[in-house]
Amino acid sequence: MAASLRGVCAALGRTGSVSLCRDILGFSGSKIPAAPNNTRPVPVLNINKFVRLLRGKHFHVHLIFAGSELFTNNDMRRMDYEVFRLRDIYAAAGIGIGIITMERRTAANSAGHAVVRTRADVERTGHDITADGDFIPVVVPADMTPNLTAADGSIKPGLGKSPLKGPCSPRNEVDMNSVVVNFDGDPSSRTLAHEVGHFLGADHPTTPGTNLMAQNADFPGDSFFATTIIESDRNKMLAHPCVIRPGLAGI
């Protein structure tokens, strides 16, 4: 069935004057972002694939920038690329992402969480900052450096944290409502996809691997392409009872 973009937007609940790039795909610059360097894939928008994935189970994401006045234009261009990669990583597993929205909250409106310095701060941020609705809420603090120093002198920066299974979880781990992601340059898209994976119910693997749900610390080096979603994790994600949406009909 051929889909019209207007029909797809309407099926997603977006009518009137809608920018596909800004209002659906979540690019703050209202255009397809450029690759950050020549070792990274150049974004290519495949509308047919996007629509096809929306006919199946999919989810929406709401990004909240805490301390928005501290983000630079360059940060936002980079974030657009991370958003593109997030969509691409899930698309490779046949999981669609419908709408990605971006909300900017000034430091004054971020409940003191624009600056995050400790692991406890990360959890409080994920508890205090969230959004209504059934989008997956993802908080990106402007200044997040929750570093631990190990006994051997190495530094372990926290990249992100998420409540396992999100709002549907019996709160047996941490009382977080939202995913929290350290906007950390190049690894951010993997961290974003990894933490969203936790929210959707996928755990860390019990054996070392290089798939999406493995921890970065398990494979030193470039983690950028370690983004495969294995079948068992995919099944867990698609079975999530409250943020996974049924396929859109009539598009």
Add this chain to the structure above:
Amino acid sequence: MANEMTFNPKDFSVEVLEEATRGRSHYIKPQLAVVLLKAKLGAGAESYLAACACDEGLDVRVRRVAIEELAPFSGAKELLKALTESGNPWVSEAASQALGGDISP
């Protein structure tokens, strides 16, 4: 569930870390580079941290981490006091906190 990486300061040269504090690394966030530099050089990092703390051309988030890392250096107290008077509230707040105060911008 959390995700983390491990960076050993020994794996990076001072030059690489200094470049990273300027945002010229794809892999090391500038704020992390400041922390790694301090871990690598210890007291020898004080002058570079002070330069970062005062550099108005640097991202204010990097300046804040440099200010925080200067807190243990007794020789940096005068500089931190001066930075509490900064016109940039993010800088003055970080300097106040580094001196043990808790003054919000």
